[in-house]
Amino acid sequence: MSTQEWDASSFAATGAPDHTLALELVRVTEAAAMAAGRWVGRGEANSGGVAAAAAMHELIMSVPMRGVVVIGEGEKEESPVLFTGQEVGYGDRPVYDVAVSAGDGALSTARDVPCSVAAIAVAERGALHDPSPALLMEKLVVGPDCADVVDISRPVAENVRAVAATKGVGTSDVVAAVLNRPRNRELVREIRDTGAHVHLLEGGDVAGAIAAARPESPVDILLGTGGAKEGVLAAAALSCLGGSLQARLRPEVSGPETGPEFDQVLHTGDLVRGDHILFCATGVTGSELLHGVAHHSGLTTTQSIVLCSTPATVRLITAEHRPAGSHEREELRSA
Numbered sequence: 001m002s003t004q005e006w007d008a009s010s011f012a013a014t015g016a017p018d019h020t021l022a023l024e025l026v027r028v029t030e031a032a033a034m035a036a037g038r039w040v041g042r043g044e045a046n047s048g049g050v051a052a053a054a055a056m057h058e059l060i061m062s063v064p065m066r067g068v069v070v071i072g073e074g075e076k077e078e079s080p081v082l083f084t085g086q087e088v089g090y091g092d093r094p095v096y097d098v099a100v101s102a103g104d105g106a107l108s109t110a111r112d113v114p115c116s117v118a119a120i121a122v123a124e125r126g127a128l129h130d131p132s133p134a135l136l137m138e139k140l141v142v143g144p145d146c147a148d149v150v151d152i153s154r155p156v157a158e159n160v161r162a163v164a165a166t167k168g169v170g171t172s173d174v175v176a177a178v179l180n181r182p183r184n185r186e187l188v189r190e191i192r193d194t195g196a197h198v199h200l201l202e203g204g205d206v207a208g209a210i211a212a213a214r215p216e217s218p219v220d221i222l223l224g225t226g227g228a229k230e231g232v233l234a235a236a237a238l239s240c241l242g243g244s245l246q247a248r249l250r251p252e253v254s255g256p257e258t259g260p261e262f263d264q265v266l267h268t269g270d271l272v273r274g275d276h277i278l279f280c281a282t283g284v285t286g287s288e289l290l291h292g293v294a295h296h297s298g299l300t301t302t303q304s305i306v307l308c309s310t311p312a313t314v315r316l317i318t319a320e321h322r323p324a325g326s327h328e329r330e331e332l333r334s335a
Contacts, residue, residue: 019308031055038051052102053079053081067096070128137248140222141212159223245268
């Protein structure tokens with residue numbers, strides 16, 4: 001029996017995604033990151049994102065699972081691959097929810113910027129919250145140590161002071177990650193008024209959200225408004241790490257934020273439910289979380305993070321990808 005056949009039967013038997021599936025999925029994010037990475041620095045709008053989505057789709061169809069894309073690259077009429085509702089993988093049963101992000105938005109314009117990742121989250125059917133039609137989400141993310149001391153409904157200064165007190169440092173030692181967008185300018189000013197440092201995220205906020213929950217990261221808290229689908233992907237990662245995400249949906253255009261959908265505070269467990277959650281991300285461009293795709297003579301290197309909620313594991317994978325026919329080596333480090 002081949003390894004792939006064994007994995008497929010294992011998934012069907014357990015009824016829930018497990019760490020063996022996670023190691024299959026990292027091949028998918030690696031392929032997407034490398035495809036996008038070929039376009040970094042070329043200044044061609046959207047080419048990297050299209051290439052990443054195509055590579056992700058090709059590889060995910062060979063993964064031994066049966067998944068339905070809950071959060072993808074758009075509706076069927078908007079994207080030829082990885083559209084909402086598309087079935088992916090080749091397995092029989094059970095059916096899993098799948099969320100994908102090919103490039104985290106960083107390569108969708110002519111300006112190539114850091115903090116881009118290719119990411120996949122997989123959970124039991126019905127576990128992933130679909131935030132549509134909202135496109136934006138206000139987020140507050142902290143690690144397990146600060147999960148009970150912050151509240152997205154409080155003023156920014158109170159949350160910054162609460163994080164500082166919990167960590168036993170002054171507010172001037174707190175580092176807050178914020179997505180560098182015009183809509184977050186006033187927030188950046190408020191954070192700086194507290195004396196805290198602002199770490200601006202250029203490409204996307206998935207990497208920054210995960211970094212806020214990693215003890216070795218310089219980021220203490222993530223604040224600000226970013227993509228709604230990226231918020232669900234981040235929540236999947238935080239479910240595996242024990243971190244906390246609080247969120248409120250926001251309208252795409254500026255204006256009065258009225259209505260129950262904008263008043264409700266969503267927590268990690270509202271966005272991603274269940275006990276069996278997988279998350280994989282590979283860096284496209286460098287960030288505080290992962291190195292980006294790098295090209296050396298005769299090989300390409302990638303760095304990925306693989307998270308599993310049950311059993312709770314964190315794996316950092318550095319891989320060397322050589323041309324077909326040459327020797328390949330992959331180095332695995334587990335944290």
